[in-house]
Amino acid sequence: MKKRVAVLISGAGSNLQALIDASSAGDYPAEICLVISNRPNAGGLGRADKAGIANLCIDHKTFPSRASFEEQINSALLEHKIEIICLAGFMRILTKSFVEKWQNQILNIHPSLLPLFKGLHVQQQALDAGVSESGCTVHVVTPDLDDGPIIGQARVPIMPGDDADMLSARIMVEEHKLYPQALKKFAQT
Numbered sequence: 641m642k643k644r645v646a647v648l649i650s651g652a653g654s655n656l657q658a659l660i661d662a663s664s665a666g667d668y669p670a671e672i673c674l675v676i677s678n679r680p681n682a683g684g685l686g687r688a689d690k691a692g693i694a695n696l697c698i699d700h701k702t703f704p705s706r707a708s709f710e711e712q713i714n715s716a717l718l719e720h721k722i723e724i725i726c727l728a729g730f731m732r733i734l735t736k737s738f739v740e741k742w743q744n745q746i747l748n749i750h751p752s753l754l755p756l757f758k759g760l761h762v763q764q765q766a767l768d769a770g771v772s773e774s775g776c777t778v779h780v781v782t783p784d785l786d787d788g789p790i791i792g793q794a795r796v797p798i799m800p801g802d803d804a805d806m807l808s809a810r811i812m813v814e815e816h817k818l819y820p821q822a823l824k825k826f827a828q829t
C-alpha cells in the first residue's frame with residue numbers, strides 16, 4: 641500500500657513538483673494526496689491542480705491564533721487520511737503540540753547541511769561563514785526548529801564569487817533529487 645502524503649507549501653512549489661513527478665512511478669511507495677498552502681497566491685497550488693491533486697489554501701492570516709490555524713490543517717489531514725506530511729518551503733513554524741500529534745510523520749527539506757545553518761537566509765549564512773561546501777538536508781521534524789533525525793543529505797561546492805542566489809540555485813538542483821529519494825526511503829520504513 642502506498643503511503644498517503646500531504647505536502648505543505650508557501651511558495652513556488654518546485655520541491656512539490658519533484659515529489660509529484662517521482663510519485664508518478666508505479667513502484668514509488670508514496671502518493672501525494674493533498675497539497676496545503678498557507679498563502680493564497682502560492683505557485684505550488686497551480687502545480688497541484690495540474691496534477692489533479694486535491695489542494696487548498698489555509699491562510700494563516702485569517703485565523704485568530706496559531707492553534708486555530710493548525711486545527712484547520714489537522715482536520716484537512718485527517719479528512720484525507722494522511723500518513724506522512726512533507727514540508728516543502730512551508731514558511732510557518734509548527735507548534736510543539738502539532739508536531740507531537742504527528743510525531744515521526746513530518747519531513748522537512750532545508751537548504752543547508754544541518755546541523756549547520758538553521759533558520760532563514762541559510763545560503764548567506766554559509767557564505768558568511770566561509771565554508772567550502774553546503775547542500776541540503778531532509779530530516780524528521782521535531783519541536784525544535786531545523787532539528788530532528790536526518791534522513792538524507794546532498795552536498796554542493798561553494799564556488800569563488802558565489803552569491804546567495806547562485807548558491808541557492810545550485811542547492812535547489814540537489815533538493816529536487818534528494819527529497820523524492822528521502823521520502824521513498826522514509827515511506828518504506
Ligand code: GRF
Nearest residue numbers: 651652653654655729749751
Ligand atoms: C527550498 O529551498 C526549501 O529547501 C526551502 O524553501 C525552498 C522552497 O522552494 N525550505 P520551492 O517552493 O519548493 O520551490
